[in-house]
Amino acid sequence: MQMYSGHINKLIEELSQLPGIGDKSAQRLAFHLINMKEDKVKRLADTIVSAKANVKYCKECYTLTDSDVCPVCSNANRNHKIIMVVETVRDLAAYEKTGKYEGVYHVLHGAISPMMGIGPGDIKLKELIARLENDVDEVIIATNSSLEGETTAMYISKLVKPTGIKVTRIASGVPVGGDLEYIDEVTLLRALEGRTEL
Numbered sequence: 001m002q003m004y005s006g007h008i009n010k011l012i013e014e015l016s017q018l019p020g021i022g023d024k025s026a027q028r029l030a031f032h033l034i035n036m037k038e039d040k041v042k043r044l045a046d047t048i049v050s051a052k053a054n055v056k057y058c059k060e061c062y063t064l065t066d067s068d069v070c071p072v073c074s075n076a077n078r079n080h081k082i083i084m085v086v087e088t089v090r091d092l093a094a095y096e097k098t099g100k101y102e103g104v105y106h107v108l109h110g111a112i113s114p115m116m117g118i119g120p121g122d123i124k125l126k127e128l129i130a131r132l133e134n135d136v137d138e139v140i141i142a143t144n145s146s147l148e149g150e151t152t153a154m155y156i157s158k159l160v161k162p163t164g165i166k167v168t169r170i171a172s173g174v175p176v177g178g179d180l181e182y183i184d185e186v187t188l189l190r191a192l193e194g195r196t197e198l
Contacts (some may be wrong), residue, residue: 008034061109062124063089071124072096072104079103081137085156087111087127087144090181095142098185101192103140106131111148112155117147120155129159138166140195144179157198168195 008030016026033041041111057063065071071093072078082103086092092105108123132139139160143149155170160167171194180188 023072029172054110058115061092061105062109062127063092063105077102081135083128083136084140086142086180087149087152088181091142091144091179094180094183094185094188095192098189098192100189103138108143108152111143111146111152113148113151116148123152125156125159127155132160132163132165136165138168140168140170141198142180142192144168153198161198169196169198170195172179 006183011030011033012023012026015021015029016023018026021029033044036044054066057067057071058065059068060073063070063072067074071081079102083104083106084095084103085108086095087108087110089107092107093149095101095105106124106128108125108128110118110123112118112120112123118181126138128139139156141153143152143156157167157169170191
């Protein structure tokens with residue numbers, strides 16, 4: 001037996017498809033949305049549709065942006081000779097919160113995972129190698145300290161080393177199995193400062 005009418009059930013069902021939203025959270029959100037003023041709900045819906053239509057990948061680093069080149073890549077004050085390689089846009093955001101990293105990024109959109117069927121061709125590695133044809137002094141590998149992250153780091157290191165570009169890995173201030181997006185800024189900063197050459 002269904003407890004609510006079709007529209008409410010459909011809204012709860014759709015909201016529960018979002019990551020980190022279980023049935024109870026979806027129900028709470030659904031009731032909150034229903035009780036919001038109509039103009040606020042419309043503004044929220046329009047914002048979601050607009051973001052979906054206008055957000056794309058930066059042509060340089062592959063983070064999400066609403067212009068061709070993201071604010072980090074278009075910033076002339078950033079050191080474009082140092083590229084930090086991260087797995088996700090959330091990882092990039094975590095490092096930006098430290099306020100101390102002055103280079104640019106490259107977002108892989110995943111990590112190599114043979115068990116999940118994700119190979120080197122499934123993430124943005126070709127694009128990284130193409131960027132290395134420019135004037136680059138160092139590649140900092142800041143993938144997660146998971147099996148997939150370590151595998152990806154070693155793969156990138158083997159690709160980059162023959163070019164003569166310095167390859168470093170963030171230090172072990174990041175706990176094994178930890179995701180960068182959940183780690184505090186001080187730990188991330190220590191990991192960045194304590195990076196080692198591979």
